[in-house]
Amino acid sequence: MTPSREFRFKYKNLPVFSGKMILNLLNSSTGFFKIDSSLGAKLREISVRILGDSIVFQTENFEIDVSRESISQIVKNPRRIYGLTKSGFLPLVLMDRDNKYYQLTLFEGCLTPTIEISGIHMHRTIVDPLFVDAKQKVLALKPKPKSEVLEICTGLGYSTYWLIRRKCHVISIEKSREVLELASWNPWSRHLKHVEILLGDATKVLQYLPDKRFSYVFHDPPRISIAPELYSSEFYSEIHRVMRPKGILFHYVGEPGKKRGKRYLRGVLRRLESAGFRILRYDARSRGITAVCIKR
Ligand SMILES: C[S@@+](CC[C@H](N)C(=O)[O-])C[C@H]1O[C@@H](n2cnc3c(N)ncnc32)[C@H](O)[C@@H]1O
Incomplete structure (x- = not known):
């Protein structure tokens, strides 16, 4: 199962x-x-x-x-x-079985909402995380039209929107039912109906996906302190396994050196390389790394 x-x-x-x-x-x-x-x-x-x-x-x-x-x-x-x-009015706040709370919020001066999980927001609170931030991340990956993309961490589906706009076939994994429930209220997430969403923990779901299936993987995890398993050697090896040779990975890492030390980025790069990726670049606009999947 x-x-x-x-x-x-x-x-x-x-x-x-x-x-x-x-x-x-x-x-x-x-x-x-x-x-x-x-x-x-x-x-x-x-x-x-x-x-x-x-x-x-x-x-x-x-x-x-x-x-x-x-x-x-x-x-x-x-x-x-x-x-x-x-x-009447219903606050869009949910609690999960571990007492984590989830809420949809619109920060002062922003046009599109974000989601907060126990007080930590999942998007940059800039004017328009959907049209600015998510777009930059997908531009860093640049998937070809009609290609199959595995998206890890659906969230509100802002990056999914740009993957769909590029005419990709998207399979998206999200761990939290509460996040998807709140997204179903968000007018800016309504395109998620066009996507195959797998509800489950990506570290487990990936084990059931076939070898060499995806030309592109888009990985937009929460920060490492919240989800270290999404930055681990084992998980990177699983991503590598499901990717086609020469497939491209985008991995959001934030701005190492600002809040997190640069050592954190060195660890990510080292683990990606030992999983079989060749690093292409760190893109400051999207705050992510792109890497190519090498297979012998
Ligand atoms: C930064 S948000 C993703 C934002 C998304 N790209 C968007 O455009 O809205 C991170 C998401 O990862 C989900 N998540 C955390 N751990 C996960 C895991 N192990 N497997 C799958 N999803 C996970 C969180 O519930 C959250 O919705």
């Missing part, structure tokens, strides 16, 4: 707002307006009527009248994302 399951990603297509946007509504005394309910993805607007103590939200599927009091009991964090259902 394989240690993963294919995850059927289904975009929820429900209204979502940042806490800041809802708190701004609470500050208005009266009025009728239309607001974007897709975190700037321009998928839909909904109508809002403010009538003294209650606020009426009219979506294409339902209407809900919520009191200011009940909104202010739920919506407290301006950064957090909240979904709107027929029962």
Whole structure:
């Protein structure tokens, strides 16, 4: 039995707002307006009527009248994302069996959200992690159209978006059901429905993938202190095994020397080389290494 399951990603297509946007509504005394309910993805607007103590939200599927009091009991964090259902606002926060908490957040000045796992955000909190950061990473790999790419660490699927744009066939591995559940609320992750997602720990899932299958591997792990197993010699050997000769690996490593010592990068390079990769370059824009898979 394989240690993963294919995850059927289904975009929820429900209204979502940042806490800041809802708190701004609470500050208005009266009025009728239309607001974007897709975190700037321009998928839909909904109508809002403010009538003294209650606020009426009219979506294409339902209407809900919520009191200011009940909104202010739920919506407290301006950064957090909240979904709107027929029962009211829902904070997009989940807890797993190990009490790790996951939340979708939109940082001040950012256009696309990130995901936080126990307080650590999984993207750089720059203006637009989807369109700036994820794009640079995929540009560093430059997979050929129609090639098969193994993506390790789906997250919100921002890098997946650019792999799909390059017309690649993507198989993506994500360990956390909670991450994928939150992604299903995120309008900027809706393209994940076009991808084969394997839900499971990549260190185990890879063992079940055939030898020499992929021309490209895109590896975007959390930092080494959180997921050391994704930087280990054993894992690099498994990546090497599933790659075709001359296949290209992109491996996000961050900015060694800034928060982490340069020794950390030397360790990564040494382990990659002994697993059978030849290092091509460190790309400062994407903060990742590219390496070619050598097979004799
Ligand atoms: C930096 S984020 C990936 C961001 C993603 N590339 C994107 O564009 O949104 C890292 C992801 O790796 C996942 N992860 C951590 N350990 C993992 C493992 N052993 N196997 C698979 N996924 C893992 C985390 O749950 C998190 O979603």
